[in-house]
Amino acid sequence: MSGVLVMMEQRNGAWNRMSFEALAAGQQLAEHLGTECSAVVVGRNSGSLSQELASKKLKKVYAIDHELLASYTADGYLAALEQFVKQEAPDYVLFPHTYRVRDFAPALATRFSQVLISDVITIRYGSGSTGSPMFVRQLLQGKLNADYRHTSQGPCFVSVQAGTFRSDAVQEGTASVETFTPQLLPDQIRSKPGEPFRESSQSVDLSSAPLIVSVGRGIGEQDSLSLVEELAQALGAELAASRPICDNGWLPMERQVGSSGQTVSPKLYVAVGISGAIQHLVGMKGSKAVLAINKDENAPIFEIADYGVVGDLFEIVPELTKAVLAAKG
Structure with a gap:
C-alpha cells in the first residue's frame, strides 16, 4: 500500500468528531509527500460508515470487521491493526488523539519497533534531502515546541491533537471499500469491555x-x-x-x-x-x-x-x- 493511512474512530456506529480532523491531516500529509491517503475503520458491521468514507478523496477505504471487535478492547484493536498494518505496509499511520487511541496505539507502534509521536499540533515540511515531515508537539504545558522527524525504516505512527486540523478541510472524492478480516481468537482478548465512558449532561452547549x-x-x-x-x-x-x-x-x-x-x-x-x-x-x-x-x-x-x-x-x-x-x- 505505502502512502498514508488514517484510522477513523467510531463508537456504536457514530464517528468520533476528531476522526475527520485526523483525516484532513492525512490528506494534507499525502499531498505534500506526493502519495495517496487511505482510511480504515475498525469494528463490527461498519459498512455504512465505510460507505460514508467512500465519498472522500481516498485511495481506498478499509473496514476491519470481526465479531470480537463488536466492543472496543485494547487487545482486539491491537491484534487486528497489527495484522492489517503488516499486510498493507503504510509509510505513515495517523490517529485522532483520543482516550481510546492512547490506550492501544503506543503498544501498536512498539510491535513495529517504533514509537508513537503523540499529540501532534502541526506538521511542517522541508525540501531536498531534509524534506521529510517534521511533527511538532508541545512540552511543559505548551511552553516549548519539540520537533520530531521519523528516520527509521518502519511505519511512522502519529496521533493528531484535537483542533489542530479542521474537519471541514477534508476533501471530497470517490473511493472503493475493501473488507479485512483479521485472525482473532477469544483467548487473545484478555479484558472484558466495561460500561462505556459517558460525559455528564450539560445544560450549556x-x-x-x-x-x-x-x-x-x-x-x-x-x-x-x-x-x-x-x-x-x-x-x-x-x-x-x-x-x-x-x-x-x-x-x-x-x-x-x-x-x-x-x-x-x-x-x-x-x-x-x-x-x-x-x-x-x-x-x-x-x-x-x-x-x-x-x-x-x-x-x-x-x-x-x-x-x-x-x-x-x-x-x-x-x-x-x-x-x-x-x-x-
Missing part, C-alpha cells in the same frame, strides 16, 4: 455557540468576572472559562473549555486573561478567529491568536465593551 468570550486566571478574583460578563452580553456571546476558573467554583464546570471540558469552534473566540496552556488550547483551537487579551506578550495563546492585544485586561475589556455597544447604536 458551547460547541454550537457562534461567539464565545472566555476568561482565565488573569481575571484575578471572582468579583472581577462582571467585566467579562458585560463584554459577553454586549457581543451576544456565550461566557466560558479555563479550568482554574471552574475549579475555583467561580463559574460552573459546564462552561469550561479544554481537554477536560467542552470543545468549541465558534466564529470568534475572545480569550481574556488566558495564558494558553495546552489543555485549554485543545478545546478551542478549532475557532475560526481568536482574539487574545493578555498582559504577558510571551503567553502561548498569542501563538495561535489571529488578533492579540498585549495589555491590562482591566483597562482593555471595559473599553472594548463600550466600543461594541457604541457600534450597536
